[in-house]
Amino acid sequence: MPPLPPVIPGRSFTVRAVFAGLAVGTIICAANVYFGLQTGWVSIMSMPASLMGFGIFRLLRPHLRFPFEPVENVLVQSVACGMAIMPLGCGFVGVIPAMTYLLSPDEQGPLHLSIGQLIVWSVGLCYFGVVFAVPLRKQVIIRERLRFPSGFSTAVLISVLHGKGRQSTKQELDEAAKGGFASLVPRDEPMPTGPVAIDAEDQERQESDESKVDWASNMRLLLVCFLTSGLFTVTTYFFPVLRNLPIFGTAAAQTWLWTLNPSFAYIGQGIIMGPETTMHMLLGATVGWGLLSPLAKKKGWAPGPVGDWENGSKGWIVWVSLSIMLIDAIVSLAYIALRPLIGPQACKLLSRAQAKISRTQLGRRIFGHTAGYSLVPGNEQESEPLHRTSNDSDRDEANTEEDEDADAPKHQRVDKKTVTIGLTLSILLCIGTIHIVFGDLVPLYATVIAVFMALVLSIMGVRALGETDLNPVSGISKLAQLFFAFIIPQSNKNSVLINLVAGAVAGALQAGDLMQDLKTGHLLGAAPNAQFWGQVIGATVGAVMSAFIYRLYTAVYEIPGELFQVPTAYVWIFTARLVTGKGLPYMAEQWAIGAGLLFAITTVIRSLSVGKSWRQYVPGGVAVAIGMYNVPSFTLARAVGGVGTWYWVTIKGRSSTPLIILASGFILGEGFLSIVNLILEGSGVPHF
Numbered sequence: 001m002p003p004l005p006p007v008i009p010g011r012s013f014t015v016r017a018v019f020a021g022l023a024v025g026t027i028i029c030a031a032n033v034y035f036g037l038q039t040g041w042v043s044i045m046s047m048p049a050s051l052m053g054f055g056i057f058r059l060l061r062p063h064l065r066f067p068f069e070p071v072e073n074v075l076v077q078s079v080a081c082g083m084a085i086m087p088l089g090c091g092f093v094g095v096i097p098a099m100t101y102l103l104s105p106d107e108q109g110p111l112h113l114s115i116g117q118l119i120v121w122s123v124g125l126c127y128f129g130v131v132f133a134v135p136l137r138k139q140v141i142i143r144e145r146l147r148f149p150s151g152f153s154t155a156v157l158i159s160v161l162h163g164k165g166r167q168s169t170k171q172e173l174d175e176a177a178k179g180g181f182a183s184l185v186p187r188d189e190p191m192p193t194g195p196v197a198i199d200a201e202d203q204e205r206q207e208s209d210e211s212k213v214d215w216a217s218n219m220r221l222l223l224v225c226f227l228t229s230g231l232f233t234v235t236t237y238f239f240p241v242l243r244n245l246p247i248f249g250t251a252a253a254q255t256w257l258w259t260l261n262p263s264f265a266y267i268g269q270g271i272i273m274g275p276e277t278t279m280h281m282l283l284g285a286t287v288g289w290g291l292l293s294p295l296a297k298k299k300g301w302a303p304g305p306v307g308d309w310e311n312g313s314k315g316w317i318v319w320v321s322l323s324i325m326l327i328d329a330i331v332s333l334a335y336i337a338l339r340p341l342i343g344p345q346a347c348k349l350l351s352r353a354q355a356k357i358s359r360t361q362l363g364r365r366i367f368g369h370t371a372g373y374s375l376v377p378g379n380e381q382e383s384e385p386l387h388r389t390s391n392d393s394d395r396d397e398a399n400t401e402e403d404e405d406a407d408a409p410k411h412q413r414v415d416k417k418t419v420t421i422g423l424t425l426s427i428l429l430c431i432g433t434i435h436i437v438f439g440d441l442v443p444l445y446a447t448v449i450a451v452f453m454a455l456v457l458s459i460m461g462v463r464a465l466g467e468t469d470l471n472p473v474s475g476i477s478k479l480a481q482l483f484f485a486f487i488i489p490q491s492n493k494n495s496v497l498i499n500l501v502a503g504a505v506a507g508a509l510q511a512g513d514l515m516q517d518l519k520t521g522h523l524l525g526a527a528p529n530a531q532f533w534g535q536v537i538g539a540t541v542g543a544v545m546s547a548f549i550y551r552l553y554t555a556v557y558e559i560p561g562e563l564f565q566v567p568t569a570y571v572w573i574f575t576a577r578l579v580t581g582k583g584l585p586y587m588a589e590q591w592a593i594g595a596g597l598l599f600a601i602t603t604v605i606r607s608l609s610v611g612k613s614w615r616q617y618v619p620g621g622v623a624v625a626i627g628m629y630n631v632p633s634f635t636l637a638r639a640v641g642g643v644g645t646w647y648w649v650t651i652k653g654r655s656s657t658p659l660i661i662l663a664s665g666f667i668l669g670e671g672f673l674s675i676v677n678l679i680l681e682g683s684g685v686p687h688f
Helices: 015-039 046-059 070-084 095-102 115-125 128-143 149-161 170-176 195-238 250-256 264-299 313-341 344-357 361-366 392-406 416-441 444-468 473-487 495-508 511-524 528-556 567-579 588-608 613-617 621-629 632-651 657-682
Strands: none
Touching (some): 015 046, 015 567, 095 567, 128 416, 128 444, 264 621, 264 657, 444 473, 473 495, 473 567, 528 657, 588 621
């Protein structure tokens, strides 16, 4: 007997869920502006958003007209994540500070934008990534069934919170990650009768009680961590020395900037990043600040103070990190782009190998982007062959029918007319708003090219995120800057500014991050059109709010300064100057080329070794580069979190879920309560 179709209770779009998502998104958005200005790190934090949304409606349950179901929680986190990504997508953590504070007079700077211009700029950038995610969804989620690990994890969390995922085994959940529409929704089963029915009711009641305990304890943990981190943040205002502890001695701290920032938030970031990424970042900090910085100072290549971006080793080593990031982006994205073009013979060999191991755990990990599984036994779908045959037309027709079965009902999808009109209007809006803000400083043709280049690069970015859970948005923006160096003459006095704007447009297309939300909704049976409009609402509010929060911080604090060093802004401006022929510091070119060649090799190895246990020991270019251009105090704190995760999960064998909740509380506590420090600083309250 074939399995019954899933019953999907709840309403996918409600006003109450939108307002809850906006409330949660406000907290995450404010935190992302704060951390983005400090280190360039932002996170959409979809799992904490789902947990907070569930907690809000759990507390309001006695006053609700109808139950809060998983599909409604999907809308909450879709709205919240649409807001959360805007500080990065609109450039407030990198390109806008670069234009405002780092452009020299001969580069048409500094360029001070009013709050009105910032809002116009951010609204112009916030939409076409949301709209372009819709047609990409059909390819990467429905047809290729990419895993999108964060989106899948969020779906499992929501399912468990609402008591819908208690009977799923680990193997079933792994298969459901690549399943069809609503693959995490329980199927209807015949109700037991007799004594078995009594046992089933008792078991259901017991599991319901356990679910209540779980969500209550998780919310309590989140709240305690939030308050602890927030209290520490306020304390650092009165005692700034707590941000930089000289754990390696006063000389190492004052001369070489080796301090520890014992921030709970940065420890939490390390927990989320995991031991592999944090150890690679620590490697970058060790090489950059422990070897290259003293070497550049001793040799006279960077004669200024170590912390000086212009003449010190801090600015010298950023060129090495920039080279690593560029090479990593070029090699990684080239691998993703060229892999589908592998010759037919190689594809046949890959298909044969896949047929042998695709049913194994390792096979699902390696070939997960082409194989589809369902939570329903006996409903597994064979992967589409990698090479074409004479029966392609028949197969395409069959695949079209399978796509229809695997997707949401037609009335719940975003129709093609909406996508066509929305994408056209969003592109025109982006081009028009950039012209309004910058006028003749940025030629119209450059903006048009940047927009359409962003659409092409985003396809590779979405695929990379779906397979690896890493969005190479920084690499995409750097590739756009590199491309524009060839089409904008170096003799153009606005070449650096044009380069910054072009890279910002390319990096603004956050279709990949939003695709995680669409994956979550796909697994839980949420209507894609409800998620689409939720993301549009979140992006709109997030774009405006990001502009206001950014203006608040820049009005009160010195930027760049000790607290907000905006390292990403320096990476942006240095990249623009590099590709437009402005020259490098003495000996930086030789070391940058050497580092680039080395990490071209490591990136190739990492690209070819997905699924191998030893891959974690091959340094990742982006992580190493981040460890170089951030001062060690942030990296050391993240390393503490990464080591803690390794001990908890690997040594103790415990679940990572409590760690995610703990880390989220730490991050949100400092990010949101930093507004208190902002008020204190603006009021002139003295430090001790």
